[in-house]
Amino acid sequence: MTEATASAQGLAKTSRPRSLVLEFLGRLFREKPLGAFGAIIFLILLLTGIFADFIATEGFNVIHPLDKLKPPGGEYTYFDADFNKQTGTYLLGSDQLGRDVFSRIVYGARISVIIAFSATTLSIIISLTLGLMAGFFGGRIDMASQRFVDAWMSFPDLIILIVAVSILGPGMWQVILVLGLLYGIAGSRIVRGAVLSTRENMYVHAAQTIGASTPRILLRHILPNIMAPVIVLFTTRLAAVILAESGLSFLGLGIPPPAPSWGGMLSIEGKSYMFLAPWLAILPGVALTIVVYGINMFGDALRDLLDPRLRGGGGRYGGGKPRNKRRT
Amino acid sequence: MQTYLIRRLLALIPTLFFASIIVFSVIRLIPGDIIDLMLSENDFGASDRETRAQITEALGLHEPIYVQYLVWAKKLVLHGDLGNSLWQDTPVIDDIKARLPYTLELGALGLFFALVIAIPIGIYSAIHQETLGDHVGRTISILGLSIPSFWLGTMVVIMPAIWWGWSTPTGAVPFLDDPIRNLQVFLTPSLILGLALSAVTMRMTRTMMLEVLRQDYIRTAWAKGLKERVIILRHAMKNALIPVITLIGLFVPILIGGTVIIEQIFTIPGIGQLLLESVSARDYPVITGIFLVVGLIVIATNLVVDLCYGFLDPKVRYDD
Numbered sequence: 001m002t003e004a005t006a007s008a009q010g011l012a013k014t015s016r017p018r019s020l021v022l023e024f025l026g027r028l029f030r031e032k033p034l035g036a037f038g039a040i041i042f043l044i045l046l047l048t049g050i051f052a053d054f055i056a057t058e059g060f061n062v063i064h065p066l067d068k069l070k071p072p073g074g075e076y077t078y079f080d081a082d083f084n085k086q087t088g089t090y091l092l093g094s095d096q097l098g099r100d101v102f103s104r105i106v107y108g109a110r111i112s113v114i115i116a117f118s119a120t121t122l123s124i125i126i127s128l129t130l131g132l133m134a135g136f137f138g139g140r141i142d143m144a145s146q147r148f149v150d151a152w153m154s155f156p157d158l159i160i161l162i163v164a165v166s167i168l169g170p171g172m173w174q175v176i177l178v179l180g181l182l183y184g185i186a187g188s189r190i191v192r193g194a195v196l197s198t199r200e201n202m203y204v205h206a207a208q209t210i211g212a213s214t215p216r217i218l219l220r221h222i223l224p225n226i227m228a229p230v231i232v233l234f235t236t237r238l239a240a241v242i243l244a245e246s247g248l249s250f251l252g253l254g255i256p257p258p259a260p261s262w263g264g265m266l267s268i269e270g271k272s273y274m275f276l277a278p279w280l281a282i283l284p285g286v287a288l289t290i291v292v293y294g295i296n297m298f299g300d301a302l303r304d305l306l307d308p309r310l311r312g313g314g315g316r317y318g319g320g321k322p323r324n325k326r327r328t
Numbered sequence: 329m330q331t332y333l334i335r336r337l338l339a340l341i342p343t344l345f346f347a348s349i350i351v352f353s354v355i356r357l358i359p360g361d362i363i364d365l366m367l368s369e370n371d372f373g374a375s376d377r378e379t380r381a382q383i384t385e386a387l388g389l390h391e392p393i394y395v396q397y398l399v400w401a402k403k404l405v406l407h408g409d410l411g412n413s414l415w416q417d418t419p420v421i422d423d424i425k426a427r428l429p430y431t432l433e434l435g436a437l438g439l440f441f442a443l444v445i446a447i448p449i450g451i452y453s454a455i456h457q458e459t460l461g462d463h464v465g466r467t468i469s470i471l472g473l474s475i476p477s478f479w480l481g482t483m484v485v486i487m488p489a490i491w492w493g494w495s496t497p498t499g500a501v502p503f504l505d506d507p508i509r510n511l512q513v514f515l516t517p518s519l520i521l522g523l524a525l526s527a528v529t530m531r532m533t534r535t536m537m538l539e540v541l542r543q544d545y546i547r548t549a550w551a552k553g554l555k556e557r558v559i560i561l562r563h564a565m566k567n568a569l570i571p572v573i574t575l576i577g578l579f580v581p582i583l584i585g586g587t588v589i590i591e592q593i594f595t596i597p598g599i600g601q602l603l604l605e606s607v608s609a610r611d612y613p614v615i616t617g618i619f620l621v622v623g624l625i626v627i628a629t630n631l632v633v634d635l636c637y638g639f640l641d642p643k644v645r646y647d648d
Contacts, residue, residue, distance in 0.1 A: 034467070147339075151346035154626040155619065156585030159603065163615060166607040167357050243476055247589060250478045251604065266479060274486040281486060285479030293474035300470065 027305055035301020041294025048106055049113030056103035060260045063097045070094040072101075072279055093279045095265075101280065104260035105287050111261050112291065115172065115245050119179035120237045124230065126184025131191025132218055136199060145188075152185050161244060165253045175254050179241050187233055194226035201225070228306040235299035239292045246288055262288045336631060343627060348404075351619040352397050400616075410617035415609055420617035423602060428621070431598035433503060433510075434518055434590065435583040439576065441522030442529055447572070449526075450533025451565065457538060465530070472527035477586055481520050481593040498595050517594040521586050525579055532575055536568040570640055577633030581626045 029036045048055055072093040092101040130149075134142045152160075160182055168174040198204070199222065207217050246263025248254035255261035262284040274281050391399070403409040410420040453465040489495045496516045503510045540546065541564055549559045588600030595601075599618055606614035 144342075147342040148346050150343045151350055151623075154343070154347055154581065154623045154630070155350070156581040156588075156622060156626070158585035158588050159619065159622060162588065162603060162607060163619065239474070246476060247478055250476075251589065251592060263476075263478070266482065274482065275490065278486055278490060281479075281482050285476065285483070288479060289471075289475050292476070293471055296470050296474050 024305070028301060032301035032304065034297050035304075038294040038297025038299075038301065041290060042298050045109055045291050045294070046113060048109040050110075052106050052110040056100075056106040058100055058103050060104045060107035061099065061258045062103070063099055064094065072283075092283055093277070095273075095277070095280055101283055104265060105262070105283060108260040108262045108265065108284065108287065109291075111172070111255060111259060112242050112245070115176055115179070115255075116238045116241045119176045119183070119241045119245075120234055122176065122180025123182075123184035123187055123237055123241075124234055126180065127187035127191045127233070128223075128230070130185065130188035132195055132222065134188065135192040135195025136214075136218060136222065142192075146192075149185060149189060153189075157182060157244065158247060161248055162251065162253055165248060170253055170256045172255055172259075175245055175248060179244055183237050183240065187237065190229055190233055191226065194229045195222055198222050198225045232299060232303045232306060235295060235302055239295040239299065242288070242295070243292055333635070336634065340627065340631070344624075347623045347627070348401060348620065349397075351616055351623065352400060353393075404620075410613060410620065413606075413614050414611050420613045423614060424599065424617055424621055427597060427599050427602045429502060430596050431584065431587050431591070431600065433514060434521060434587050434596060434598060435580070437514055437518030438521030438525065438583055438586070439579060441519050442525035442579070443572075445522065446526035446529035447533050447569070450530040451537055451560065451568075453530070453534045454537030454541065454568075455560065462534075466534070469527040469530045472523050475524070477520055477524050478589045478593060480523070481517070481590060484516055484520060485593065496594065513594075513596070517590045517596060521583065521590050524586065525582065529572060529575060532572050533568065536571050537564060540564045540568045570637070573640060574633060574637060577630045580629045581622075584622050584625065 028039065070093050092105065094100055095104070130145060134145045161178055164178040164182075165174055168178065204217060204221050207221050212221075245254055246261065246266070249261040249263035250267040252264075252267060255264055257264060265284040266281055408421065410424070412419055413423060416423075449465050449469075453462045456462050485496060497509075497512050501509050501513070546559060546564055549563050554563075584599070587596075587598055588603060590596070591598045591600040592604065599622070602614065603618050605611075606618070
């Protein structure tokens with residue numbers, strides 16, 4: 001018994017980062033069951049996106065001209081490789097071209113995952129660069145960049161997106177670039193705020209005193225200590241990016257067809273056939289809602305567990321403006 | 329207060345300057361030359377150099393970009409002139425003026441519904457913390473945050489039509505022409521617009537109420553034997569709602585952005601529709617104008633909200 005504990009302790013010592021993660025997961029499940037539920041939804045989305053090829057029953061653009069607008073559970077016939085007649089069911093129906101809605105939604109998850117992760121990663125990189133510079137150097141750089149961010153943030157997200165995408169044209173990388181830039185600039189505020197408070201810590205002054213270089217201070221002393229708000233920012237942005245992409249695609253400015261973006265499916269198929277085939281409008285929206293709900297729940301739990309300062313409200317004393325919460 | 333106001337107004341200048349630069353330069357990056365579009369529209373070949381040069385000069389597009397910016401800015405500041413639409417040749421400001429009331433009404437009603445839905449639920453949730461009602465309220469709140477408004481809007485259009493053969497009334501009329509008809513048309517879209525914002529407001533209300541309810545003066549009020557209703561409504565709510573007022577300033581850009589989608593679904597001829605139309609027509613001056621007007625509205629409302637904040641909360645001092 002004692003040996004086992006001793007060896008467990010030894011193990012915990014040697015693999016400390018892992019045990020931190022495990023400990024965190026334990027806390028997540030114990031203290032925030034809904035957040036854990038959200039994390040599971042998030043994981044399912046990820047796996048669906050990664051393994052879309054195996055989950056989907058066929059390609060996202062396989063057309064069955066005879067099976068247009070079959071309701072969910074509707075039967076269809078097809079000929080296999082040996083030209084034998086086979087029958088199957090459309091789990092979630094088929095669309096106006098006879099494409100399997102289930103497969104399209106599964107591939108839609110892949111698009112959401114790709115865009116969410118690339119755009120969010122890009123935005124975090126931009127936020128970190130701008131925020132670290134403005135927060136750490138202060139002075140004129142800070143003044144100018146903050147006025148710029150002010151100006152940038154006085155334009156509604158969606159309107160910037162519409163105009164920017166209309167410049168670059170619709171397409172996956174354009175959407176990623178624009179969303180990354182949009183949320184990156186907005187998020188630099190949060191990073192800057194975190195840097196401002198971290199900068200004043202004694203250990204930063206100590207590092208400066210012993211002559212550590214600025215990059216070293218930024219990367220080794222400040223960056224690790226602002227990771228909590230950055231991780232929370234990352235998670236909440238994922239949901240925002242997924243929503244924004246689907247909104248753009250809904251307006252016909254995001255991912256062009258035939259790629260199965262959830263927002264685009266809702267708009268093109270859903271709106272045109274909404275009375276004949278309401279499931280075409282309902283299903284992508286349900287998928288979208290579940291995913292965003294899950295990520296929001298997970299992000300909320302992360303916020304509570306990692307960063308009590310961000311727990312909503314205008315700060316402990318009620319006087320501070322909740323600027324940080326702007327685009328979350 | 330006065331010095332604060334002056335300082336706030338001075339700080340606006342760089343913001344406005346950056347905003348105008350963003351608007352102007354971003355818009356000029358739009359590819360798909362307007363002249364090509366105009367020429368093909370009028371059956372001129374794109375190779376017709378003379379016509380092309382004439383049009384370029386008439387539109388002032390041959391000048392260097394900073395000259396174009398200065399011309400544009402000078403007109404704007406001195407005459408409030410946003411230029412003319414490249415297609416209709418009508419003043420942009422008139423187009424915007426005609427559409428803006430719809431968007432503003434939609435936004436204002438959306439804000440109204442957001443607050444009316446959110447504040448009572450938020451207060452209830454705070455008073456009954458960690459009960460079933462609280463959990464249900466919070467879950468619904470995050471759900472409200474997660475449902476995309478374009479999907480909800482589409483559902484609200486489709487579902488009643490399928491179930492009861494009833495659909496939301498369309499065909500917006502100006503409020504002053506026919507108030508009842510106007511409100512009928514705006515009711516559903518603004519409810520949907522408000523719903524998403526009510527989620528955030530509700531969480532904010534709940535958090536602030538929880539914080540306020542734990543303060544000493546509330547305990548004193550209880551000790552004095554005041555009724556719960558009085559404590560909640562007269563003592564706690566007043567303080568808890570101050571940060572919620574700030575949220576309104578943050579909502580303005582979200583509201584205006586949201587109206588683009590809502591207007592599209594419910595075919596309301598507001599600014600959002602105008603923007604989508606002019607983006608597909610590459611009508612630079614209209615896009616620029618909308619961009620600028622929207623930015624100005626956001627900046628102005630934020631200023632007003634900040635000033636209200638000081639008015640409502642005597643703890644906030646502007647002197648230092």
